Amino acid sequence: MQNKSSEGTYNFIDLFAGAGGLSEGFMQVGFxxxxxxxxxxxAAKTLETRTGYFYLKxxxxxxxxxxxxxxxxxxxxFLEYIPERLLQSVICETMSDESLPELFERIDKSMKEQxxxxxxxxxxGPPCQAYSLVGRAQSSHMKVPMNEDPRNDLYKLYARFLKKYQPEMFVFENVMGIESAxxxxxxxxxxxxxxxxxxxxxxxERNARTFxxxxxxxxxIIVGWKKGTNYSYPEFQDKTSDAIVEDLLNDLPKLVPGAGKDVSEYRSGEYSDYLKTMKLRSDDDVLTLxxxxxxxxxxxxxxKRxxxxxxxxxxxxxxxxxxPEELKTHKxxxxxxxxxxxxxxxxxxxHTMLAHISKDGHYFIHPxxxxxRSITVREAARIQSFPDNYFFEGPRTAQFVQIGNAVPPLMAKGIAEGILSVLKQGE
Incomplete structure (x- = not known):
């Protein structure tokens, strides 16, 4: 039996939240x-900033x-305008057996206040490197063998949250290699x-492009629901788009390597139907990053080649x-x-956005x-379907890591819509 928040909406806890891609989709749907x-x-600072955005909106x-x-x-x-209780909902803490009691205490306090x-x-979803196929391919170069990676056991902490809070449903997002790790x-x-x-x-298995x-x-996308209920795996609506990737890029200022500003003007007041339909850009947006x-x-x-x-x-x-040999540097x-x-x-x-873009942009060259040049932080964010009003905190390297590791918000939104439908049917 659901117990909605005082605002009448369904609520959620986001674990291993990253920059908030999964959370963004759920919040857009009304969770x-x-x-x-x-x-x-x-990433925690980015979550605080996004919390401020939703409150001020x-x-x-x-x-x-x-x-x-x-x-x-x-x-x-900026943070002075945001209620302290909202800022405290972002908990910057490493999940471990030692930290869980305090985490539970802080979340219990937040629930009581609300x-x-x-x-x-x-x-x-726990960090996926320990399960990923790419990670396994590189495991011979790692200090810790893949089968001894402590991240393999982070799911146990996730399960402890389930045991304590007994949510109606959960969403555990991870890489394709999780079943064969x-x-x-x-x-x-x-x-x-x-x-x-x-x-x-x-x-x-789900592909972001169908969202x-x-x-x-x-x-x-692993979905769980309480035993003994009439819930089931959601049916996700297919939203495959006819747009092309250039529809994400063409309204942005043209840049050469090293050019651009942290805050700048759009190249044009006109932008693609895709950006409008998916609400990735609006007339009020400020172009950043x-x-x-x-x-x-x-x-x-x-x-160029x-x-x-x-x-x-x-x-x-x-x-x-x-x-040519003079251009090769890798052994x-x-x-x-x-x-x-x-x-x-x-x-x-x-092709799939990766956190490796933080190290160099060779795998994501502008067309x-x-x-x-390699793509900018804002272009990478758009490919991941983050709206332009989403700001990533930290230096550029940290921004790229946050974006590359994120669940695309449009995918998260589609998942949230499916979860919402199941919950409503179970009322």
Whole structure:
């Protein structure tokens, strides 16, 4: 039996929240957050900022938020406008056996203050490197073998939250490799643990592009519901788009490597129907984080060759071994030979956004040869379906990590709509 919050909406707790992509989708559908738990301080600051955005929007005072983005007021001044109880809902803490008692205490206090006696949904997904197929491919270079990675056991902490708060449903998002990690043993343990605390579960492979995201991003969406209820796995509405990736990029100022500003003007007042329909840009938005990282002359030359190959009419990828010797710097000539990759501007979706973009932009080269650069933070955020009014805190490297690791908000919104439908049917 659900116990909605005092505002009459369903509530949720977000674990391993990251920059809030999954939470964003649930909030857009109308779910109310009880708490976000995230260990990374930059991501936690981003969550605080987004919490401020939603509060000021509700109060009709978004001008304060935009003043902050423009640098007209300090972060300290901006946060003064946000109720302390909302800021305290963002808990920057590493989840562990030792930290859980305090986390429970803080969340219990928040629930009491909000008049909430029951949690409706728990969402989140433990960091996925320990389960990922790419991670396993690189495991021979790691200090800790993949099967000994402590992140393999983070699901146990998730299960303890389920056991304590007994939500009606939960969403456990993760990578495709979760079912085969450690020869399938990890998945067996996860299933057993989640069932042991009182839930029926079902995993289904989902692709972000079926939720309207212009990105080919396959993920495992595990949904659980209380045993003995009439809930089931949601039916997600197909929102595959006819837009192309350039529809995400063409209204933004053209940049060369090293150019751009933290706050800037749009190239045009006109923007694509896709951006309008998906509400990724509005007439009131302030353009932030559209600043290109500098690139070495050697990399710029490689970028141009990669774009030329992609534009040859066949969509050919540059093979690293085909480069002239003077442009090659990597000793490894056998694996990752597609390490220079162009964003598929004319296609309906881009290849999967990765946190590795924080290290270099070689895997995400802008499709315009005249710009011959890697994509900006704002362009990466759009590919992940974050709206332009979403601001990422921290240095550029931290911003890219947050974006690359996130659940695309449009995908999260579709998942939230499915969960909401199931909950309403169960009333």
């Amino acid at each position: 109310s957050p009880i708490a976000h738990v995230e260990m990374n301080p930059y 509700e109060q009709g005072k978004l001008n304060i938020y935009y003043d902050y983005l423009k640098g007209n007021i300090s972060r300290e001044k 008049g909430i006696s029951h949690v409706d949904v728990i969402i989140g 450690n020869g399938g043993e990890t998945w067996k343990k996860i299933k057993a643990q989640l069932k042991r605390v009182g839930y029926e579960i079902e995993p289904q 309207g995201v212009l990105q080919n991003r396959r993920r495992m 559209h600043k290109a990282r500098p690139n070495k002359d050697r990399d710029i030359e490689i970028y 990669a774009i030329e190959a992609w534009d040859d009419g066949k969509g050919s990828r540059l093979n690293y071994n085909s480069l 490894n000539r056998h694996s990752f030979v597609d390490r220079f990759k162009v964003v598929e501007g004319k296609d309906h979706y881009c 315009d040869i005249k710009q011959h």
